[in-house]
Amino acid sequence: MLEYINHQLTVEGIPLEEITKGRPTPFYLYSWRQIERNIERIESVFEGLNYHISFAAKANNNLHLIKGLKDLGVGIDVVSLGEFYSAKRVGYNPHNVIVNGNGKSLDFLREMLVYQPRALNIDSWEELERLVELAEAEKKEITVALRVNPDVDPITHPYISTGLKKSKFGMDLDMAKKLIGIYYKHPYIKIEGLHLHIGSQILKVSPYEDAYSKVDNFIKGLEEHQLTFMNIGGGWGIDYYKDGNEFPLEEYKKKVIPILKQMNMEIILELGRFIVGNAGMLVGQVEYIKKTPHKTFVVTDASMADLIRPSLYNSYHHIYPQFNQGQEKEFDIVGPICETGDRFAEGRSLKSPMPGDYIVIADTGAYGRVMSSNYNFSLRSAEYLVKDQEVVEIRPREDFEEITSYFK
Ligand SMILES: Cc1ncc(COP(=O)(O)O)c(C=O)c1O
Numbered sequence: 001m002l003e004y005i006n007h008q009l010t011v012e013g014i015p016l017e018e019i020t021k022g023r024p025t026p027f028y029l030y031s032w033r034q035i036e037r038n039i040e041r042i043e044s045v046f047e048g049l050n051y052h053i054s055f056a057a058k059a060n061n062n063l064h065l066i067k068g069l070k071d072l073g074v075g076i077d078v079v080s081l082g083e084f085y086s087a088k089r090v091g092y093n094p095h096n097v098i099v100n101g102n103g104k105s106l107d108f109l110r111e112m113l114v115y116q117p118r119a120l121n122i123d124s125w126e127e128l129e130r131l132v133e134l135a136e137a138e139k140k141e142i143t144v145a146l147r148v149n150p151d152v153d154p155i156t157h158p159y160i161s162t163g164l165k166k167s168k169f170g171m172d173l174d175m176a177k178k179l180i181g182i183y184y185k186h187p188y189i190k191i192e193g194l195h196l197h198i199g200s201q202i203l204k205v206s207p208y209e210d211a212y213s214k215v216d217n218f219i220k221g222l223e224e225h226q227l228t229f230m231n232i233g234g235g236w237g238i239d240y241y242k243d244g245n246e247f248p249l250e251e252y253k254k255k256v257i258p259i260l261k262q263m264n265m266e267i268i269l270e271l272g273r274f275i276v277g278n279a280g281m282l283v284g285q286v287e288y289i290k291k292t293p294h295k296t297f298v299v300t301d302a303s304m305a306d307l308i309r310p311s312l313y314n315s316y317h318h319i320y321p322q323f324n325q326g327q328e329k330e331f332d333i334v335g336p337i338c339e340t341g342d343r344f345a346e347g348r349s350l351k352s353p354m355p356g357d358y359i360v361i362a363d364t365g366a367y368g369r370v371m372s373s374n375y376n377f378s379l380r381s382a383e384y385l386v387k388d389q390e391v392v393e394i395r396p397r398e399d400f401e402e403i404t405s406y407f408k
Pocket residue numbers: 056058059077100197199200201233234235236270271272273274366
């Protein structure tokens with residue numbers, strides 16, 4: 001997708017120079033072809049199983065991308081009223097909508113009773129009690145999955161690890177068993193599935209093997225209830241370092257698929273990063289090359305307000321200068337925000353960028369634009385999509401008038 005042709009960076013064969021013409025930076029850019037490739041790769045793993053892919057909208061909430069995924073037959077996982085509204089806005093059928101979240105408000109639950117999603121994933125006993133009360137009052141049925149916490153270490157950044165027993169998400173298997181026992185004949189609460197999601201940016205298969213084996217044993221131990229679907233969550237990691245270390249699909253196929261097969265249930269996936277992560281990039285422009293006795297800084301117009309992952313998780317993103325010519329030197333790549341933490345990389349070797357050159361911060365299609373902010377009164381950036389060799393705007397940049405319009 002990103003390639004140097006005659007020393008110039010290109011995206012799906014289009015020179016960056018052409019893409020940036022008349023388009024003020026910073027902006028996000030996505031490749032539709034790359035999203036399709038990612039979906040094809042997921043499908044190749046689950047071939048032969050009764051499965052359904054959903055997209056975790058928290059990774060990227062651009063309505064055009066969500067609509068495109070819907071048209072490919074991909075479902076959606078929403079975690080808030082806002083994401084739910086997005087799914088409705090692009091015309092999702094409730095049957096393809098999965099609802100998550102560990103703090104669903106009364107309004108949210110009420111709305112779900114009317115909307116009837118494919119499954120409402122229940123995070124706790126307390127939440128289920130709230131739902132039971134509402135469902136009984138309104139005399140409405142709802143299909144529910146219990147989010148279980150299998151207590152496995154996903155071997156990832158602690159901030160994005162969700163399946164250890166100390167985590168705030170889900171319930172332990174004993175609690176799930178108890179709730180199934182209590183509610184399995186309830187007139188309105190239909191517990192038909194289980195859900196688990198152990199964390200994000202996972203690069204090893206063993207945590208999935210452990211988690212799904214535990215759940216498989218749990219299901220076998222249930223007597224009175226026939227569950228029909230298993231939501232196996234998301235979390236597949238991508239190759240941020242560009243060193244070939246990505247989620248090992250072949251190993252997953254060999255070790256995990258047999259466990260899922262013998263569950264003999266419909267399998268629902270909710271992947272975010274793996275679907276859009278490597279299909280997006282943040283494009284910025286170099287304002288200054290600032291030299292101090294200690295360091296040389298590449299000061300870009302993109303900042304932590306556009307992409308917070310490096311500041312928040314110290315995460316690595318590969319950075320491509322516009323031209324791959326000249327001598328390689330070490331730089332700190334920083335933004336214009338008044339925070340020392342506003343830096344994309346420290347001591348990164350790059351082929352000498354110059355003021356006015358563009359740079360690309362790669363693999364930012366997931367948890368990029370969605371986590372951007374107006375800090376230092378930055379404007380949230382535009383988004384563009386490369387599709388069929390054309391670049392189209394899929395969200396305009398915010399403008400100052402719009403953001404200050406509350407002041408009359
Ligand atoms: C419940 C749930 N499902 C799915 C996802 C998607 O995760 P990922 O983008 O790592 O695939 C998340 C985020 O980690 C999540 O919290």
